[in-house]
Amino acid sequence: MARTVSAPAEESLNGLVTVLDFVRTHGSSTRPRLMHATGLTRAVVTQRVAELVEYGLLAEGELGPSTGGRAPRLLRFRADAGHLLVADLGATSVDVALADLAGSIVAHVEEPYDIAAGPDVVLDHVNELFQQCLGEAGPLSGQLWGIGIGLPGPVEFGSGRPIAPPIMPGWDRHPVRERFADYDVPVWVDNDVNVMALGELRAGIARGHENVVFVKIGTGIGSGIVVSGRLHRGAQGCAGDVGHIQVLDDHGEGDVVCRCGNVNCLEAFAGGAALGRDAENLARRGRSQFLAAALDEKGSLDASDVARAAAHGDAASVELITNAGRRVGRMLAGVVNFFNPSLIVIGGGVAGAGDLLLATIRESVYRRSLPLATRDLVVKRSTLEGLGGVIGAATMVTDELFAPQRLAQWLDAGTPVGRGELAGHR
Amino acid sequence: MARTVSAPAEESLNGLVTVLDFVRTHGSSTRPRLMHATGLTRAVVTQRVAELVEYGLLAEGELGPSTGGRAPRLLRFRADAGHLLVADLGATSVDVALADLAGSIVAHVEEPYDIAAGPDVVLDHVNELFQQCLGEAGPLSGQLWGIGIGLPGPVEFGSGRPIAPPIMPGWDRHPVRERFADYDVPVWVDNDVNVMALGELRAGIARGHENVVFVKIGTGIGSGIVVSGRLHRGAQGCAGDVGHIQVLDDHGEGDVVCRCGNVNCLEAFAGGAALGRDAENLARRGRSQFLAAALDEKGSLDASDVARAAAHGDAASVELITNAGRRVGRMLAGVVNFFNPSLIVIGGGVAGAGDLLLATIRESVYRRSLPLATRDLVVKRSTLEGLGGVIGAATMVTDELFAPQRLAQWLDAGTPVGRGELAGHR
Numbered sequence: 001m002a003r004t005v006s007a008p009a010e011e012s013l014n015g016l017v018t019v020l021d022f023v024r025t026h027g028s029s030t031r032p033r034l035m036h037a038t039g040l041t042r043a044v045v046t047q048r049v050a051e052l053v054e055y056g057l058l059a060e061g062e063l064g065p066s067t068g069g070r071a072p073r074l075l076r077f078r079a080d081a082g083h084l085l086v087a088d089l090g091a092t093s094v095d096v097a098l099a100d101l102a103g104s105i106v107a108h109v110e111e112p113y114d115i116a117a118g119p120d121v122v123l124d125h126v127n128e129l130f131q132q133c134l135g136e137a138g139p140l141s142g143q144l145w146g147i148g149i150g151l152p153g154p155v156e157f158g159s160g161r162p163i164a165p166p167i168m169p170g171w172d173r174h175p176v177r178e179r180f181a182d183y184d185v186p187v188w189v190d191n192d193v194n195v196m197a198l199g200e201l202r203a204g205i206a207r208g209h210e211n212v213v214f215v216k217i218g219t220g221i222g223s224g225i226v227v228s229g230r231l232h233r234g235a236q237g238c239a240g241d242v243g244h245i246q247v248l249d250d251h252g253e254g255d256v257v258c259r260c261g262n263v264n265c266l267e268a269f270a271g272g273a274a275l276g277r278d279a280e281n282l283a284r285r286g287r288s289q290f291l292a293a294a295l296d297e298k299g300s301l302d303a304s305d306v307a308r309a310a311a312h313g314d315a316a317s318v319e320l321i322t323n324a325g326r327r328v329g330r331m332l333a334g335v336v337n338f339f340n341p342s343l344i345v346i347g348g349g350v351a352g353a354g355d356l357l358l359a360t361i362r363e364s365v366y367r368r369s370l371p372l373a374t375r376d377l378v379v380k381r382s383t384l385e386g387l388g389g390v391i392g393a394a395t396m397v398t399d400e401l402f403a404p405q406r407l408a409q410w411l412d413a414g415t416p417v418g419r420g421e422l423a424g425h426r
Numbered sequence: 427m428a429r430t431v432s433a434p435a436e437e438s439l440n441g442l443v444t445v446l447d448f449v450r451t452h453g454s455s456t457r458p459r460l461m462h463a464t465g466l467t468r469a470v471v472t473q474r475v476a477e478l479v480e481y482g483l484l485a486e487g488e489l490g491p492s493t494g495g496r497a498p499r500l501l502r503f504r505a506d507a508g509h510l511l512v513a514d515l516g517a518t519s520v521d522v523a524l525a526d527l528a529g530s531i532v533a534h535v536e537e538p539y540d541i542a543a544g545p546d547v548v549l550d551h552v553n554e555l556f557q558q559c560l561g562e563a564g565p566l567s568g569q570l571w572g573i574g575i576g577l578p579g580p581v582e583f584g585s586g587r588p589i590a591p592p593i594m595p596g597w598d599r600h601p602v603r604e605r606f607a608d609y610d611v612p613v614w615v616d617n618d619v620n621v622m623a624l625g626e627l628r629a630g631i632a633r634g635h636e637n638v639v640f641v642k643i644g645t646g647i648g649s650g651i652v653v654s655g656r657l658h659r660g661a662q663g664c665a666g667d668v669g670h671i672q673v674l675d676d677h678g679e680g681d682v683v684c685r686c687g688n689v690n691c692l693e694a695f696a697g698g699a700a701l702g703r704d705a706e707n708l709a710r711r712g713r714s715q716f717l718a719a720a721l722d723e724k725g726s727l728d729a730s731d732v733a734r735a736a737a738h739g740d741a742a743s744v745e746l747i748t749n750a751g752r753r754v755g756r757m758l759a760g761v762v763n764f765f766n767p768s769l770i771v772i773g774g775g776v777a778g779a780g781d782l783l784l785a786t787i788r789e790s791v792y793r794r795s796l797p798l799a800t801r802d803l804v805v806k807r808s809t810l811e812g813l814g815g816v817i818g819a820a821t822m823v824t825d826e827l828f829a830p831q832r833l834a835q836w837l838d839a840g841t842p843v844g845r846g847e848l849a850g851h852r
Binding site: 337 | 636756
């Protein structure tokens with residue numbers, strides 16, 4: 001049956017997305033490789049490549065490897081065709097960066113601050129740091145295309161507003177996007193753990209995995225879920241809130257009240273705040289000379305003090321960390337049975353504290369999960385620490401910028417959506 | 427920029443899938459409605475419709491509603507263009523059906539049997555029931571296009587083989603597909619809970635939901651997970667195994683060993699087998715006259731006896747059911763925090779036993795989950811009981827038959843993949 005017809009704009013869109021996504025995620029390609037990988041014909045690949053070169057998103061490069069005949073020309077994604085401003089806001093520090101369209105970091109600033117200072121103070125400061133990054137980067141080839149923000153609390157992704165965030169007083173339903181309206185580019189806001197999961201997927205050890213759980217163990221505990229290679233946000237956008245799953249010990253215990261108001265949440269036992277609290281108790285009760293000395297010196301203790309003490313062989317601290325790891329492992333054993341991921345990535349400040357925690361988590365997961373679900377399961381520590389948030393925020397922005405629906409808007413408008421003039425904001 | 431080029435087969439495939447999927451899932455449509463809903467132009471819709479009529483998958487019907495001008499002609503999905511044979515195998519009963527390409531049941535047989543009789547006996551019997559269904563249905567207009575089987579244990583979806591299924595002795599890695607090779611059509615096999623979840627999604631209360639957890643509480647406990655409108659099978663295909671998540675009580679207790687070898691699994695407390703075991707113990711220890719009388723009469727007790735006793739006000743049975751519901755609710759509270767579904771469907775034999783279980787589950791989920799995650803969460807009982815498995819098995823087959831990759835094979839071959847002659851199997 002003949003099926004050669006003239007293709008309308010709506011239908012050619014898919015070929016365009018396919019070609020752009022392949023070159024974008026692989027960095028470069030050739031026309032024959034594109035034909036092979038996408039199943040599109042030579043005529044369509046040629047046409048789509050020509051359009052993307054015209055849009056300034058692809059560039060012809062040097063000759064690529066020959067497979068017998070004339071060597072094909074390399075096509076390169078023009079990551080410098082545009083830029084992104086991104087910020088990863090934690091509880092006590094902020095990372096701000098300028099990234100290109102491939103999500104690579106061009107300039108980066110990290111600073112201690114306090115999220116509890118409220119949205120006016122904090123977002124004004126983020127704006128100043130954006131300007132500082134632009135200043136450091138010097139003259140740029142492309143325009144600003146988008147802004148991405150990660151916040152340490154629940155965010156309604158559709159509106160970009162934090163919803164009743166426990167450690168962010170004054171931020172409830174704050175219109176974060178509007179604070180960046182002057183840039184005249186789209187702004188996406190999500191919670192920091194989702195953003196970090198995207199960072200792992202794009203640039204960390206989750207690359208190439210389809211079903212991933214990223215767990216952040218910092219002051220609190222949260223997770224970001226990747227299903228079939230895409231972030232799963234859930235019906236209300238609050239998927240991944242594993243810190244408030246109840247995880248009991250084998251033989252019962254007194255109730256511990258969590259900051260959420262419920263009792264015996266994972267976070268109330270195994271989060272960084274809980275570890276600091278328990279360490280101070282041990283120090284005061286004379287159960288650890290090491291922790292007592294640290295408390296005398298600093299006046300308070302946190303998870304890094306416990307990790308340091310455990311590394312020096314302090315028995316009470318080793319027990320604190322193994323107890324925390326066991327609880328995290330119990331929660332994850334349930335997640336593994338339910339979700340059957342191929343990879344669990346452990347990140348956040350407490351995770352960076354040492355191998356003991358990771359080993360305990362692993363042991364607990366393998367012991368309590370279905371054998372088939374753990375057959376090829378990998379549990380690893382994040383290798384992106386520090387930059388994971390800003391890389392993930394940049395990935396969030398590029399994923400949204402290059403989504404099919406948005407590309408359809410470009411095709412209609414004849415120009416990319418992002419129009420912000422970098423120069424106008426220096 | 428002009429983008430009018432001649433479209434090759436690979437690219438026109440998407441339009442074909444879009445048109446077919448829209449008419450198939452809506453039952454009927456018109457060309458103007460298709461243009462509006464899919465964004466395809468009049469020329470492409472006309473061309474794709476002509477192709478699908480030629481394939482025998484769409485038919486022109488009577489005139490549809492006019493929106494001003496000439497009334498457009500109705501296009502109808504020809505559900506009778508082909509047929510499917512499906513079977514839902516439980517622990518103690520089997521449902522076999524003949525379905526059309528819309529997943530509607532044309533003939534249905536249900537019988538008690540024993541899955542533990544092994545694959546030879548059971549699958550030969552399924553084959554006989556297939557023939558019985560064909561006999562009941564009488565002459566059919568279309569050929570056989572595919573076969574779908576649900577099994578009560580873990581299944582490797584890619585190979586269609588059960589993997590170490592606990593209640594299916596002799597079935598480990600059995601090549602189920604090969605038993606149906608004579609039909610010369612593709613065969614898909616999955617576990618019964620995934621299949622029932624698909625049934626809820628296509629024909630039950632999960633219609634239109636994007637993120638759903640279907641929980642089957644029968645002899646054992648399992649779940650099927652729908653993410654973004656599609657079944658999530660996980661990395662090893664064993665996602666949803668919630669029956670073996672550890673769920674402890676608030677104040678500690680003796681360990682209960684589960685049939686999986688681990689201790690304190692949800693199923694060991696709240697599954698149908700556990701309820702029967704606990705009911706028999708209560709009867710023997712004189713804690714319930716009602717249960718003791720039933721045990722005298724029947725020699726053994728199951729979940730339906732407990733439900734009946736509870737409905738008659740037997741205090742010990744009410745406590746058994748509320749304890750079971752509380753454990754299921756605790757497990758689901760964790761699932762809600764992690765996954766943030768919009769709907770939880772409770773099905774299976776034990777779920778059908780009464781409202782007390784559902785009410786306790788609901789109360790427990792709402793109390794233990796994040797408020798944002800339960801804001802619009804619905805927890806409901808399945809309304810498909812009985813037919814859910816075979817409708818789901820038919821949905822599994824049509825989802826696979828009409829998947830884009832398979833449609834590509836049709837386009838290459840010029841004919842649908844299913845070629846089995848129904849007449850040859852009578």
